[in-house]
Amino acid sequence: MYVFNMGTQLSIDELLNSEEHHADPYPLWKRMRHEAPVFFDKKLNAWLLTRYEDCVEAFSNHTDFSNQLYSKTLGVVFGPTMLDKDGHEHVVQRRIVAPEFVGKRFEPYYEAIERNARNLINEFPDDGVVDLVNSFTTRLPVNVIVDMLGMDQSDHERFHDWYTTMMAGLSVKDLLESQFSSEKQNLGVLAHQQLAEYVAPIIEDRKSCPVGDLISKIVHAEAEGQKLTLTEIQAFISLLLVAGGETTDKGIANMWTQLLLNPEQLDAVLDDQDLFDAAFSEMMRHSPPVPGQLRYAVNEVTFSGVTIPANQAVYIQLASANNDETVFSDPRSFKIDRDDLHLSKERKMGHHGDEGRYGHLGFGLGKHFCLGYEMARVEAVMGSTLLCEKMKNPRLAPGADTAFIMKSGTRSPKEVLIEYDQA
Numbered sequence: 336m337y338v339f340n341m342g343t344q345l346s347i348d349e350l351l352n353s354e355e356h357h358a359d360p361y362p363l364w365k366r367m368r369h370e371a372p373v374f375f376d377k378k379l380n381a382w383l384l385t386r387y388e389d390c391v392e393a394f395s396n397h398t399d400f401s402n403q404l405y406s407k408t409l410g411v412v413f414g415p416t417m418l419d420k421d422g423h424e425h426v427v428q429r430r431i432v433a434p435e436f437v438g439k440r441f442e443p444y445y446e447a448i449e450r451n452a453r454n455l456i457n458e459f460p461d462d463g464v465v466d467l468v469n470s471f472t473t474r475l476p477v478n479v480i481v482d483m484l485g486m487d488q489s490d491h492e493r494f495h496d497w498y499t500t501m502m503a504g505l506s507v508k509d510l511l512e513s514q515f516s517s518e519k520q521n522l523g524v525l526a527h528q529q530l531a532e533y534v535a536p537i538i539e540d541r542k543s544c545p546v547g548d549l550i551s552k553i554v555h556a557e558a559e560g561q562k563l564t565l566t567e568i569q570a571f572i573s574l575l576l577v578a579g580g581e582t583t584d585k586g587i588a589n590m591w592t593q594l595l596l597n598p599e600q601l602d603a604v605l606d607d608q609d610l611f612d613a614a615f616s617e618m619m620r621h622s623p624p625v626p627g628q629l630r631y632a633v634n635e636v637t638f639s640g641v642t643i644p645a646n647q648a649v650y651i652q653l654a655s656a657n658n659d660e661t662v663f664s665d666p667r668s669f670k671i672d673r674d675d676l677h678l679s680k681e682r683k684m685g686h687h688g689d690e691g692r693y694g695h696l697g698f699g700l701g702k703h704f705c706l707g708y709e710m711a712r713v714e715a716v717m718g719s720t721l722l723c724e725k726m727k728n729p730r731l732a733p734g735a736d737t738a739f740i741m742k743s744g745t746r747s748p749k750e751v752l753i754e755y756d757q758a
C-alpha cells in the first residue's frame with residue numbers, strides 16, 4: 336500500500352525542475368508513486384513511471400513499446416546499434432555478440448580486468464588520501480574494454496577522450512525538449528568518426544588474421560547466418576565504450592560511497608570480501624548509476640489505471656521502482672543483508688526472485704537487459720577486492736563531498752575521497 340503524508344507543498348511539476356529534486360530525487364519519486372505514478376512531465380515531454388510493478392511491465396512489454404528513441408540519441412552519434420532495434424532484428428544483432436559477455440566465454444577476460452585494476456592501484460600512494468573516481472573508477476572500465484578489444488595500451492587516453500565526448504553528446508534532455516542537434520552532439524559525432532577511422536584497418540586485419548581478441552571474435556561471430564557489417568562493428572565498439580564505461584565507473588563509485596557512508600556495512604565487507612557481491616546488488620537497487628530508461632509507446636498503454644496515448648515517450652524511472660516501499664522495506668537504507676532483494680547475479684527475465692526476493696531493475700529487464708551485467712559485476716567486485724589489498728582501514732576522508740549529481744543520464748558523486756593506511 337502506498338502511504339504518503341502530504342502537507343502544503345509545491346506541485347510535482349514545480350518540484351521536478353527544482354534544485355531540490357536534482358540533489359535528491361527520492362522524496363519526490365516517493366510522492367509520485369503515491370499520488371501520480373503515471374505523470375506527464377510537460378518540460379520533458381514524456382510520461383514518467385515510478386512504481387515497481389509499472390516499470391517491470393513497461394520493460395517487459397515489447398509489443399506496445401519500441402526502443403526507437405535511441406536512434407535519436409545514440410544513433411545520431413554512432414549509427415544504429417542493437418539498443419535502438421526492436422523485434423527480430425534486435426534479437427539477431429544481440430545474439431551475434433552476446434555470448435562473448437557471459438559465462439565461460441567471458442572468463443578469459445577476467446585477466447584483463449585484474450591487470451588493468453592492478454596497474455591503476457599501483458599508482459596509489461602507500462597511504463594517505465585517494466580520489467577513487469579520478470584514480471580508478473573513470474579509468475578501469477574504459478581501459479578494460481580497450482584491452483579486451485586488443486587495442487594498444489598507449490591509446491587508452493585517446494579512447495578515454497573519445498568516450499567522454501560521445502557521452503556528452505547523448506543528452507536525453509536535449510532529445511525530449513527539442514529535436515535540434517546541439518554543439519555537444521556534433522562533437523560526439525566527430526569523436527565517433529575518429530574512433531571508427533582508427534578501428535577500421537584493425538577490423539579489416541582481424542578478418543584475415545584473427546588473434547583471439549574481442550574484435551577478432553566479433554568480426555567472425557554470426558547468428559542465423561548474419562554477421563555484423565563494418566559500420567555495425569564500429570557502432571558496437573562505440574556503444575561498448577559508452578554503455579560499459581560511464582555506467583560501471585559510476586557503479587563502483589556509488590557502491591564505495593554507500594559503503595563509506597555506512598561504516599558498519601563496510602566493516603562487514605572488509606571482514607568477508609565475498610560480500611562485495613551483495614554490496615554490488617544493493618548498490619544497483621539503492622543507488623543505480625543509470626536511474627531511468629526511455630521507451631516509445633507505439634500503442635496506447637495503461638499503467639496504474641492511467642492510459643498513455645500512442646506515440647508518446649515514456650521514461651521508466653527504474654531508480655524509483657527500486658525504492659518502491661511496497662516491494663523493498665525501508666528502501667532508502669543501504670543494507671547488504673536484505674531479505675527482500677535477489678542478492679547475486681542478475682536474471683534477465685526474472686524480477687521475482689525466490690522466497691519473496693525481488694530483482695533490482697538497475698540493468699533494465701527483458702530483451703534489452705544489459706549485455707554487460709556480468710562484466711560490470713566482475714569489474715566492481717574484483718576491482719574492490721584488489722583495492723582492499725592496497726588500502727588498509729579505508730574510510731571517508733575528512734571534507735569528502737558525497738553528494739550525488741545527476742548528469743548525462745547517470746547519477747553518482749563527483750568524487751570518492753578515501754583515506755587509508757599502509758597495508
Ligand code: HEM
Binds near residue numbers: 418696697698700702
Ligand atoms: C553498472 C554498470 C552498468 C549499468 C548500470 C548498465 C545499465 C544498463 C541498462 C539499464 C540497460 C538497458 C537499456 C534499455 O532497456 O533500454 C543496459 C543495456 C546495455 N548495456 Fe549496460 N549497464 C552497465 C554495464 C555495462 C557494460 C560493462 C557493458 C559492456 C558490455 C554494457 C553494455 C550494454 C549494452 C550493449 C546494452 C544494450 C543491450 C540491448 O539493447 O539488448 N553495460 N545497460
